[in-house]
Amino acid sequence: MRNNAEEIVLNGLGVSHGIAMGPAYLVQIEHPQAPHYALAAGQAEAEKARLDHAVIQAQREILVLKEKSADLPIEAAEEIILLLEAHLAMLSGSRLIRGAQEKILRDNINAESAVAREVDIIAGQFSQLKDPYIAARSEDVRNVGYRLVRILMNVPYLSLNDVPPGGIVLALEITPAETALLDPRRFAGIATVHGGVTGHTAVVARSMGLPAVLGIDQASLESLHHGALAIVDGIGGKLVLNPSLATKRLYEQKLQDLRQDKTALNKLTQMPAVTTDGAEIVLRANLEMPRELENLQASGADGIGLFRTEFMFMNRDTVPSEEEQFEAIVEVVRAMKGAPVTFRTLDIGGDKMIRSLGAHLSAAANPALGLRAIRLSLKEPHLLETQFRAILRAGYFGPVRILLPMVTVATEVEHARRILKKCHAELKKEKASLADTLPPLGTMIEIPAAALSADSLAAVSDFFALGTNDLIQYTVAIDRGNDQVASLFNPLNPAVLRLMEFSIQAGLRAGIPVSICGEMAADPKYTALLVGLGIREMSLGFASLPRIKQRIRVLSLARSEEHARYVLDQYDPDRIIQIVHTFRP
Numbered sequence: 001m002r003n004n005a006e007e008i009v010l011n012g013l014g015v016s017h018g019i020a021m022g023p024a025y026l027v028q029i030e031h032p033q034a035p036h037y038a039l040a041a042g043q044a045e046a047e048k049a050r051l052d053h054a055v056i057q058a059q060r061e062i063l064v065l066k067e068k069s070a071d072l073p074i075e076a077a078e079e080i081i082l083l084l085e086a087h088l089a090m091l092s093g094s095r096l097i098r099g100a101q102e103k104i105l106r107d108n109i110n111a112e113s114a115v116a117r118e119v120d121i122i123a124g125q126f127s128q129l130k131d132p133y134i135a136a137r138s139e140d141v142r143n144v145g146y147r148l149v150r151i152l153m154n155v156p157y158l159s160l161n162d163v164p165p166g167g168i169v170l171a172l173e174i175t176p177a178e179t180a181l182l183d184p185r186r187f188a189g190i191a192t193v194h195g196g197v198t199g200h201t202a203v204v205a206r207s208m209g210l211p212a213v214l215g216i217d218q219a220s221l222e223s224l225h226h227g228a229l230a231i232v233d234g235i236g237g238k239l240v241l242n243p244s245l246a247t248k249r250l251y252e253q254k255l256q257d258l259r260q261d262k263t264a265l266n267k268l269t270q271m272p273a274v275t276t277d278g279a280e281i282v283l284r285a286n287l288e289m290p291r292e293l294e295n296l297q298a299s300g301a302d303g304i305g306l307f308r309t310e311f312m313f314m315n316r317d318t319v320p321s322e323e324e325q326f327e328a329i330v331e332v333v334r335a336m337k338g339a340p341v342t343f344r345t346l347d348i349g350g351d352k353m354i355r356s357l358g359a360h361l362s363a364a365a366n367p368a369l370g371l372r373a374i375r376l377s378l379k380e381p382h383l384l385e386t387q388f389r390a391i392l393r394a395g396y397f398g399p400v401r402i403l404l405p406m407v408t409v410a411t412e413v414e415h416a417r418r419i420l421k422k423c424h425a426e427l428k429k430e431k432a433s434l435a436d437t438l439p440p441l442g443t444m445i446e447i448p449a450a451a452l453s454a455d456s457l458a459a460v461s462d463f464f465a466l467g468t469n470d471l472i473q474y475t476v477a478i479d480r481g482n483d484q485v486a487s488l489f490n491p492l493n494p495a496v497l498r499l500m501e502f503s504i505q506a507g508l509r510a511g512i513p514v515s516i517c518g519e520m521a522a523d524p525k526y527t528a529l530l531v532g533l534g535i536r537e538m539s540l541g542f543a544s545l546p547r548i549k550q551r552i553r554v555l556s557l558a559r560s561e562e563h564a565r566y567v568l569d570q571y572d573p574d575r576i577i578q579i580v581h582t583f584r585p
């Protein structure tokens, strides 16, 4: 670790508007690399004692974890405790420990290296069996090995929850399940090595209004001194470590400007999102977790345009029951006090993996193209039926809409609608309290096949929601969460724009509402283009909502339509970027 105060500026992707300054903590998600060296003569016994000491400390750590796990829901606790007990068994007299001790004494090498080598041998032998159960055990051996190496190297273990309030979280990656557990009020900002602009971490960071920079260089992070001052510049896409006095002053000024900007934006909350020539745009919110509801009211959102139901399935080992889902859903419906809530059915797979459904999904070589979202729901209709029943019951307490993710063809919507009607009829028979009419059933347009069949989809859907995050990913074949190709993830690719135009027009011709709920809706650079393309409803993270409203209020519909026509006449992506980025209303 480096302790000097030399300023380091790391460039990344600014994915969440805002600036944060605070002490930085590298959350230990990456495993430290074991060093290798030969021992000086006569040192082997002392080195073995060092290993024995680390083993005792590892056992202590695991016992503490066992104690903490008791607070988890019972099923999760049982599972974790079994796992921790297996790890404890590996730390007492096992082949791993005996092998490492022997290596120190026989080969005269350091303890970290002895552990790492023994782990490789054992895990290598396991992997030859090609059995998924054994493969999982080899992961356990590796995890125990990582723990020992970390203790031997004196690297502190920091989990997300150990970062002190106001701190900046630096991590290799934050998975969707980890973000679901993360309490945004505790952190000032985040910076990670992996992740793209519309990847899950970015979406969540934006929805929480947490400044974030992704795709930063890992090597520089490793030299971080814990607690060193860091600045996350989510606007400029920079992480500054150990800022100089001048840099610090510059950012303090920027923070001050942002605060003023925020005060001005807050004044817009009660004002309508209307263009200078009178076109009204409905602004709704995207929600990931019910806890975001607290801030939603203040944002001026007209209901929820996309509620991602995945959170209910995360960080647990079993699928939630109808009752559990109903409880979570009805809380949202009630909180919205009559404003509509659009629940999207389970959208699992790709970047959103879920342990409770792992058996179905994790074996796929290419999960983004695998059994996911509506395909999974239709293959295992009990999943869809449980969600539909919970949403239908919640619909008694306020207006709800249902949105189907990853649709490719109209028959999927027809199939889902049949199931919805069946659930409705069954609930009626059971004398459940229900709304008078069935909720509108909408289709996500987020796969090129859906965009190209938008006319047939419009005939069977009550509304469209354009999911540009996936539409871009699947059109230009760029993984939305991969930092290595993030610069090629271009919402303004002419093919993407044509697919959008085609589907918007198909929806409008059929007279159904067409909204956009992808991240494009949250970037004011694209607002004129979207309005010009015919979008009259947008759904976005509530933190971005005032800024988009501010933009709409200075646009004219006529100029926006002209702008959209001009953009769609272009074929050169760079030219389109230049036109869109320099557009002045």
Ligand code: PEP
Binding pocket: 203, 306, 308, 347, 446, 466, 467, 468, 469, 470, 471, 517, 518, 519
């Ligand atoms: C999208 O793909 O644009 C979308 C809104 O859905 P998600 O980001 O949840 O995949």
Ligand code: MG
Binding pocket: 405, 446, 467, 469, 470
């Ligand atoms: Mg999507």
